[in-house]
Amino acid sequence: MLLLDPARTHLVVIDVQARLMPAIFDGARVLANARRLVAIAGLLDIPVLLTEHNPAGLGGTVPELADSGPVIAKMSFDACGDPDFVAALPDDDEELVLCGCEAHVCLGQTALGLMSLGRRVIVVQDAVGSRSPESKAVALRRLERHGAEIVTTEMVAFEWLRSAEHPQFRAVLNLIK
Template sequence: MLPAIDPARSLLVVIDLQARLVPVIAEVDGVLANARHLVEGAEKLGVPVLLTEQNPAGLGGTVPELAGREAMAKMAFDVTRTPGFLDRVPAQADVILAGCEAHICVLQTALGLLAAGRRVRVVQDAVGSRRTENRDAALRRLAAQGADIVTTEMVLFEWLGSAEHPQFREIVRAVK
């Protein structure tokens, strides 16, 4: 049984939400909106955020609504194979994953993190694939492998922990 998501132990990793890739993602508006809520909530709550970009020379940079933040370029689908990535993920981290494609880079990264002994939370309403059946199959496989499947609001409200949190109203206003 996994504990509640602790903002002090969390790392948000947003995978490959890039200009040339997102137009072909099914239900992309919801994926982007939820990824943006997660990034903005993480920044307000002091949770580190890391973006990845798959082959940025070919797929372009991160979408404008998330650009301007640190991004790690990669060629491997599993970012844990990129030199230096795992060094940035504390051993006890709750790694929150969002992005695309769910059945390729998100899946392989989650499997790599699980193999490295990290706790993985995949945000189902903030991940996407070109075809919804690929996303759904990836989420089922990840759950069976030990990843925790969560939603954007689950993450944000677990980070807050209480309606008395100083950022509560601002975060609630953003997601409602």
């Protein structure tokens, strides 16, 4: 199926960390969209998994997202290099929607690692950041060339809902506006 299936989706939030976010270009927008995705996932009972890269150096996940789901601390840029992350992944047929930082480092390498494991990877471009816009743009082009789907927060929200008749439609719409 080409549309996202909310019954088979996992949201993966990569390294949205307190000391990193101030350095991210348009970081407030990236964080706002990551928060929207996490909130929508909560409304729709979609599981969330978070990573933190070198939390001793970069701090923990930003407080707004810290309690969103299990957190995997890692040192490898590609989270797939950490056995705890791989063990926490859902079944092979689950779609993995990724947001976070940095597009050209940890998020990018994790997306490539997941695709090398045969996973369907969806990257939410307006909820992904890098320190420079050029790095983000190049990373997104590379990921798309290698098979990642590039979408927006609204695309994810409305694909998860499927219909204006969904019981959570109004609540999700309020988060999008």
